[in-house]
Amino acid sequence: AQSVTQLGSHVSVSEGALVLLRCNYSSSVPPYLFWYVQYPNQGLQLLLKYTSAATLVKGINGFEAEFKKSETSFHLTKPSAHMSDAAEYFCAVSGNQFYFGTGTSLTVIP
Amino acid sequence: SQTIHQWPATLVQPVGSPLSLECTVEGTSNPNLYWYRQAAGRGLQLLFYSVGIGQISSEVPQNLSASRPQDRQFILSSKKLLLSDSGFYLCAWDSRDTQYFGPGTRLTVL
Numbered sequence: 001a002q003s004v005t006q007l008g009s010h011v012s013v014s015e016g017a018l019v020l021l022r023c024n025y026s027s028s029v030p031p032y033l034f035w036y037v038q039y040p041n042q043g044l045q046l047l048l049k050y051t052s053a054a055t056l057v058k059g060i061n062g063f064e065a066e067f068k069k070s071e072t073s074f075h076l077t078k079p080s081a082h083m084s085d086a087a088e089y090f091c092a093v094s095g096n097q098f099y100f101g102t103g104t105s106l107t108v109i110p
Numbered sequence: 111s112q113t114i115h116q117w118p119a120t121l122v123q124p125v126g127s128p129l130s131l132e133c134t135v136e137g138t139s140n141p142n143l144y145w146y147r148q149a150a151g152r153g154l155q156l157l158f159y160s161v162g163i164g165q166i167s168s169e170v171p172q173n174l175s176a177s178r179p180q181d182r183q184f185i186l187s188s189k190k191l192l193l194s195d196s197g198f199y200l201c202a203w204d205s206r207d208t209q210y211f212g213p214g215t216r217l218t219v220l
Contacts (some may be wrong), residue, residue: 043211094207101141102153
């Protein structure tokens with residue numbers, strides 16, 4: 001069975017501060033892992049994905065995520081938050097089916 | 111390149127009225143297609159998926175149904191809408207273990 005858990009349904013950071021959104025996964029097979037971003041009233045947009053090629057994955061808009069098998073984690077980070085990063089972020093794992101986390105709403109404080 | 115369309119973008123319907131939401135994919139053939147729903151402030155709920163024409167799998171029993179009359183067309187329907195059907199409906203397709211989403215339809219049932 002596969003699943004993902006996103007820790008923290010709401011995260012607030014100051015503009016220019018580090019963004020850290022947490023995701024832990026559960027998978028009985030080597031997983032494919034994803035981060036998506038959703039802006040208000042829009043569909044989900046793929047930020048990045050891990051497919052076992054490299055543990056540090058770089059995505060769009062300056063985001064990156066690191067796959068840590070020992071911690072079963074795939075946390076999303078960005079060194080410096082921008083106002084335009086305010087959105088909902090979803091972690092997902094893929095096996096025989098896609099499983100999404102419940103989402104983390106990111107607020108950026110000016 | 112592949113694109114996915116959904117219409118209408120927004121819809122306001124009275125309780126008990128019928129529903130038809132359409133999703134089409136361009137630039138690919140025989141895609142796996144998915145319908146998700148997001149209730150206000152909640153995560154993604156998988157409603158239906160389809161691996162081919164006429165092949166529909168339902169994940170959640172409810173008053174909604176789905177059909178796939180053509181290879182790249184996926185329709186979500188209801189004969190009688192309930193208040194609880196309000197939400198943001200997302201269509202998605204997958205390629206190489208990655209899901210890609212349409213822009214969504216905001217449905218409000220009054």
